[in-house]
Amino acid sequence: MSNAVQTDLRAFLAAVEKGGELKTVNRAHWDKEMGAVTEVLYREKVDRSPLLLFDDIPGYPKGFRCIYGMLGSPFRLALGFGLDASVASRDRMALLDQFRKQIKTNKPIPPRMVERGPVMENIAEGAAVDLLKFPVPIHHELDGGRYIGTACAVITRDPDTGRINMGTYRVQVISGNSCASYISNGKQGRIHRDKYFKSGKPCPMAIVVGIDPVSYIAARYTLADTVAELDWAGGIAGAPIDCVPGPITGLPIPAQSEIVLEGECVPDEQVLEGPFGEWTGYYAGDAKMEPLIRIKAAYWRNDPILTCAASQKPPHSHLFERCFIRSAALMDSLEGAGIPDVKGVWVHQAGSGRTFVVVAIRQRYFGHSTQVGMVASQVNPVGYVGRYIVVVDEDIDPSDIHDVIWAMGTRSDPKQDIQILTKTWSSRLDPMVTGKELYNSRAVIDACIPYERLETFPKVAQTSPELARAVRAKFPDVFG
Ligand SMILES: Cc1cc2nc3c(=O)[nH]c(=O)nc-3n(C[C@H](O)[C@H](O)[C@H](O)COP(=O)(O)O)c2cc1C
Numbered sequence: 001m002s003n004a005v006q007t008d009l010r011a012f013l014a015a016v017e018k019g020g021e022l023k024t025v026n027r028a029h030w031d032k033e034m035g036a037v038t039e040v041l042y043r044e045k046v047d048r049s050p051l052l053l054f055d056d057i058p059g060y061p062k063g064f065r066c067i068y069g070m071l072g073s074p075f076r077l078a079l080g081f082g083l084d085a086s087v088a089s090r091d092r093m094a095l096l097d098q099f100r101k102q103i104k105t106n107k108p109i110p111p112r113m114v115e116r117g118p119v120m121e122n123i124a125e126g127a128a129v130d131l132l133k134f135p136v137p138i139h140h141e142l143d144g145g146r147y148i149g150t151a152c153a154v155i156t157r158d159p160d161t162g163r164i165n166m167g168t169y170r171v172q173v174i175s176g177n178s179c180a181s182y183i184s185n186g187k188q189g190r191i192h193r194d195k196y197f198k199s200g201k202p203c204p205m206a207i208v209v210g211i212d213p214v215s216y217i218a219a220r221y222t223l224a225d226t227v228a229e230l231d232w233a234g235g236i237a238g239a240p241i242d243c244v245p246g247p248i249t250g251l252p253i254p255a256q257s258e259i260v261l262e263g264e265c266v267p268d269e270q271v272l273e274g275p276f277g278e279w280t281g282y283y284a285g286d287a288k289m290e291p292l293i294r295i296k297a298a299y300w301r302n303d304p305i306l307t308c309a310a311s312q313k314p315p316h317s318h319l320f321e322r323c324f325i326r327s328a329a330l331m332d333s334l335e336g337a338g339i340p341d342v343k344g345v346w347v348h349q350a351g352s353g354r355t356f357v358v359v360a361i362r363q364r365y366f367g368h369s370t371q372v373g374m375v376a377s378q379v380n381p382v383g384y385v386g387r388y389i390v391v392v393d394e395d396i397d398p399s400d401i402h403d404v405i406w407a408m409g410t411r412s413d414p415k416q417d418i419q420i421l422t423k424t425w426s427s428r429l430d431p432m433v434t435g436k437e438l439y440n441s442r443a444v445i446d447a448c449i450p451y452e453r454l455e456t457f458p459k460v461a462q463t464s465p466e467l468a469r470a471v472r473a474k475f476p477d478v479f480g
Helices: 009-018 033-048 074-081 092-104 188-198 213-220 229-237 319-336 368-376 401-411 465-474
Strands: 022-026 051-055 065-068 122-125 147-149 153-157 164-167 171-175 178-181 203-210 242-245 252-254 259-273 288-300 305-308 342-347 356-361 388-393 418-425 439-446
Touching: 009 022, 009 051, 009 074, 009 305, 033 051, 033 065, 033 319, 074 092, 074 213, 074 319, 092 319, 092 342, 147 178, 147 203, 153 188, 153 213, 164 188, 164 213, 164 229, 171 259, 178 259, 188 203, 188 259, 203 252, 203 288, 203 305, 213 229, 213 319, 252 259, 319 342, 319 356, 319 368, 356 368, 368 388, 368 418, 368 439, 388 401
Parallel strands: 022 051, 065 305, 356 388, 388 439
Antiparallel strands: 051 065, 122 288, 147 171, 153 164, 153 203, 171 178, 178 288, 203 259, 242 252, 259 288, 342 356, 418 439
């Protein structure tokens, strides 16, 4: 049965607890301990780990909490996005279909502006702003500082069109009332920021660092720049997201948020940002100068919850939903490009949610598999810092690494079936990139049966589904 879409973090946490997937941890320190507890647990249990709610954090009042792993299991993702949680644990491809259907039929609804909301229960302005009032973690041992924004949303307005963007970009605390964010080249928040800077103006920002599940999904989902993420989130929820106009910037602030920082990113002052353990699994990109963000006001609910997502070497606490959301996005991109008969897609966890991608197709014509591989290597979301794209036939489950490697080893020949593309879109976070030229390359591996041999290729040595069903029914005690 489907759930209601979760636009309030507290209601969501109550439902997660009821579902048996919430674990409270008391007395873990903000200085590396919360990050380490999360990492060790997720490394052991991967997407079977509970959501971790840290409370009673040394140096902070009880009730000032942090969470990790908000959507990090099939059940929690289904719960947050209003999908059928009973399908979630059984069948990932079916869950993927549900998710895609919801996104495809989504009719964005603009936010409803309200005068007040729970986020305004506490307000600090000007000199009273103190970002370290919240238990901001050092997430990994070699991080350059405390990161208040990880599972967050940076809200900006396009100075030309007025369109509101919401993107998840890391935010480091620099002082009690200033921070800095790394926004990668090409991201919409960066494009907005650079437009303001080009005309010598500061870029107004509202940074939601305690965020609800649906806004968080919207902020990290790459939408066309014709759609505003908050409108998209309202469409998914089936009702407008209530927003308070930011008293300083006028930007819409989701009223149910836990913690929001409001201010401006300035063109004329830079600070060292980073290093930060990143999704590639490295502290790549090192520390670099980034423009300062001056925080002019902070708003928070009573007993606020800071939402955290520390990227690192996979697996980690937000990798499940990362791969899931990206698989859906890639399927949409392929469909949008007019590619027929894509039967499944999986953006693999071990590839950090970008670098190892598998697409399953029903081959229809000569060159179909090459077309799929080439297009998949360039479109959203793996156009950015992708690496290996494997195309397989529809009898291969793209999410099953054993199936995929078997297909690569038996249906492709490296000499003719691996094509290399050069000068493709990368980032300074890519550990293989050096210098200023942010290129990498792509390998497209065609692991499909050669089209001309589809009828004559050796038969697969595997028990047929009918016989498998029959023996399961006959020997139930063997299969449990
Ligand atoms: C936990 C998490 C952290 C992220 N951190 C960053 C970051 O620091 N910088 C960045 O450019 N993108 C980061 N991303 C990726 C962007 O959020 C993502 O590409 C999003 O689509 C960007 O929004 P935009 O298309 O509106 O720019 C992060 C994503 C997640 C899930």
